[in-house]
Amino acid sequence: xxxxxxxxxxxxxxxxxxxxxxxxxxxxxxxxxxxxxxxxxxxxxxxxxxxxxxxxxxxxxxxxxxxxxxxxxxxxxxxxxxxxxxxxxxxxxxxxxxxxxxxxxxxxxxxxxxxxxxxxxxxxxxxxxxxxxxxxxxxxxxxxxxxxxxxxxxxxxxxxxxxxxxxxxxxxxxxxxxxxxxxxxxxxxxxxxxxxxxxxxxxxxxxxxxxxxxxxxxxxxxxxxxxxxxxxxxxxxxxxxxxxxxxxxxxxxxxxxxxxxxxxxxxxxxxxxxxxxxxxxxxxxxxxxxxxxxxxxxxxxxxxxxxxxxxxxxxxxxxxxxxxxxxxxxxxxxxxxxxxxxxxxxxxxxxxxxxxxxxxxxxxxxxxxxx
Amino acid sequence: xxxxxxxxxxxxxxxxxxxxxxxxxxxxxxxxxxxxxxxxxxxxxxxxxxxxxxxxxxxxxxxxxxxxxxxxxxxxxxxxxxxxxxxxxxxxxxxxxxxxxxxxxxxxxxxxxxxxxxxxxxxxxxxxxxxxxxxxxxxxxxxxxxxxxxxxxxxxxxxxxxxxxxxxxxxxxxxxxxxxxxxxxxxxxxxxxxxxxxxxxxxxxxxxxxxxxxxxxxxxxxxxxxxxxxxxxxxxxxxxxxxxxxxxxxxxxxxxxxx
Numbered sequence: 001x002x003x004x005x006x007x008x009x010x011x012x013x014x015x016x017x018x019x020x021x022x023x024x025x026x027x028x029x030x031x032x033x034x035x036x037x038x039x040x041x042x043x044x045x046x047x048x049x050x051x052x053x054x055x056x057x058x059x060x061x062x063x064x065x066x067x068x069x070x071x072x073x074x075x076x077x078x079x080x081x082x083x084x085x086x087x088x089x090x091x092x093x094x095x096x097x098x099x100x101x102x103x104x105x106x107x108x109x110x111x112x113x114x115x116x117x118x119x120x121x122x123x124x125x126x127x128x129x130x131x132x133x134x135x136x137x138x139x140x141x142x143x144x145x146x147x148x149x150x151x152x153x154x155x156x157x158x159x160x161x162x163x164x165x166x167x168x169x170x171x172x173x174x175x176x177x178x179x180x181x182x183x184x185x186x187x188x189x190x191x192x193x194x195x196x197x198x199x200x201x202x203x204x205x206x207x208x209x210x211x212x213x214x215x216x217x218x219x220x221x222x223x224x225x226x227x228x229x230x231x232x233x234x235x236x237x238x239x240x241x242x243x244x245x246x247x248x249x250x251x252x253x254x255x256x257x258x259x260x261x262x263x264x265x266x267x268x269x270x271x272x273x274x275x276x277x278x279x280x281x282x283x284x285x286x287x288x289x290x291x292x293x294x295x296x297x298x299x300x301x302x303x304x305x306x307x308x309x310x311x312x313x314x315x316x317x318x319x320x321x322x323x324x325x326x327x328x329x330x331x332x333x334x335x336x337x338x339x340x341x342x343x344x345x346x347x348x349x350x351x352x353x354x355x356x357x358x359x360x361x362x363x364x365x366x367x368x369x370x371x
Numbered sequence: 372x373x374x375x376x377x378x379x380x381x382x383x384x385x386x387x388x389x390x391x392x393x394x395x396x397x398x399x400x401x402x403x404x405x406x407x408x409x410x411x412x413x414x415x416x417x418x419x420x421x422x423x424x425x426x427x428x429x430x431x432x433x434x435x436x437x438x439x440x441x442x443x444x445x446x447x448x449x450x451x452x453x454x455x456x457x458x459x460x461x462x463x464x465x466x467x468x469x470x471x472x473x474x475x476x477x478x479x480x481x482x483x484x485x486x487x488x489x490x491x492x493x494x495x496x497x498x499x500x501x502x503x504x505x506x507x508x509x510x511x512x513x514x515x516x517x518x519x520x521x522x523x524x525x526x527x528x529x530x531x532x533x534x535x536x537x538x539x540x541x542x543x544x545x546x547x548x549x550x551x552x553x554x555x556x557x558x559x560x561x562x563x564x565x566x567x568x569x570x571x572x573x574x575x576x577x578x579x580x581x582x583x584x585x586x587x588x589x590x591x592x593x594x595x596x597x598x599x600x601x602x603x604x605x606x607x608x609x610x611x612x613x614x615x616x617x618x619x620x621x622x623x624x625x626x627x628x629x630x
């Protein structure tokens with residue numbers, strides 16, 4: 001081989017040099033036999049992960065585990081921080097889910113981080129819904145990916161965000177409708193929380209969702225962030241208490257004492273909740289309905305044709321599942337909204353198992369949302 | 372008297388004249404190859420809900436970077452008839468489009484069409500309930516007309532689940548499930564009803580391949596009851612597809628060979 005022409009291949013065809021060529025962590029040849037076998041097996045694992053990621057993931061699933069060490073029915077640890085944008089927004093919440101997978105000494109952390117903030121606008125209600133307010137959702141963010149000049153990638157991501165926006169908007173609107181309906185027992189209808197003055201004034205809740213990092217399962221994190229931000233949006237201004245109509249100005253609404261209202265909002269504290277710890281300290285408040293979702297990947301084992309549900313799939317796992325099932329649960333009534341598309345048919349047993357997992361997740365998150 | 376007759380009718384018939392038991396589909400009609408520019412087209416009618424579908428492809432994508440070297444891609448475009456409520460229809464169109472894209476990608480043999488795009492354009496001509504199911508059936512009929520290989524034939528069933536409510540004083544303890552609801556039925560009991568759309572196929576009638584839910588949600592037992600209803604309804608639609616295809620083939624043979 002001529003020295004003037006650099007070869008694309010390393011001079012010796014050993015695994016360690018192939019790992020260097022592929023920019024993988026290398027092993028030293030002076031280690032003991034046991035260490036070298038384990039370190040070489042971890043190099044093989046890394047090689048498999050980069051050359052055939054589907055087989056890499058399927059090898060874990062066949063052993064009924066996942067690359068990050070979770071069980072099939074286990075969600076990633078999640079943390080919710082509310083009120084960090086006060087007083088600039090009416091309510092806010094930051095949801096973070098993190099998972100770490102370790103091969104030998106190499107650790108890979110994937111994080112999903114979603115920030116939701118709410119603002120309130122006062123306006124005129126629609127003529128066909130004079131006693132209801134309005135909810136508008138905007139989804140933005142790059143998801144932690146540097147799209148740059150990749151126009152097609154940017155367009156695809158915007159399309160995904162648009163679908164997520166439509167789903168969040170519909171879910172929040174249905175939750176608000178359900179709230180009005182459920183409180184109307186006994187013939188005495190309790191008005192919508194966004195109503196101010198029938199036919200004349202109502203609140204528009206604008207929810208802005210910013211995807212800071214996309215590590216998989218954006219839907220669950222975004223809905224949880226919206227619900228936590230909505231719950232953090234207190235107190236809502238009320239007619240007669242915070243707002244008064246001024247007849248001289250054509251019945252327009254004016255703040256009674258705007259500084260006092262802002263101070264009331266600013267004095268609420270920032271809270272951090274860990275989704276895996278059930279805090280049932282405050283059970284005195286009446287339960288309010290929230291909606292939480294649980295996304296599961298569906299995978300069919302090709303050997304025995306059994307169907308498995310992978311709770312909270314990561315971004316890496318989502319590429320190789322055979323279907324995606326998202327179950328939205330109402331925390332008060334337990335009603336389900338299943339959304340499924342995939343190649344694997346789901347039987348009644350699979351649906352019942354998914355419902356059970358979703359209910360358990362809803363119970364876990366309800367402790368945070370209702371506290 | 373007319374008043375008592377109308378009350379009796381309310382108990383025995385649904386608003387569009389179907390029996391109140393709720394397990395009857397609306398009359399179906401399908402016309403294949405109704406547009407000549409597209410590779411495949413179908414006009415699907417279910418009662419007063421009319422959808423026109425056109426399929427273009429498999430063709431090479433306009434942007435080469437959009438090619439997938441291993442699999443074909445499916446693109447779904449939906450145009451709604453209702454232009455009044457723009458924002459609501461935009462959101463609905465996005466969700467429907469994503470759902471149909473996922474279902475059609477799973478049922479089309481995309482491995483046979485690498486580097487190709489199959490564009491499905493759906494125009495809603497008239498809307499009277501069960502829109503998502505009609506969109507899917509129209510798309511499948513147009514794909515069959517275009518001669519695109521399908522791994523299975525998806526069938527969508529719309530179930531309106533009316534939950535028991537104590538607002539009006541009556542004690543309805545069991546939910547009612549109405550098959551293939553009209554628009555009036557979907558919005559009638561807005562507060563205590565949910566619409567569940569289930570997709571399955573004839574070979575696995577008891578299992579679902581897709582699901583989409585609107586409204587407040589349903590209890591688990593009602594969801595499983597909807598799966599049972601869908602499993603019984605999924606035999607009727609493929610038979611109707613076969614009938615429509617046979618009529619088209621017969622019509623074309625008479626046209627081609629007539630002197």
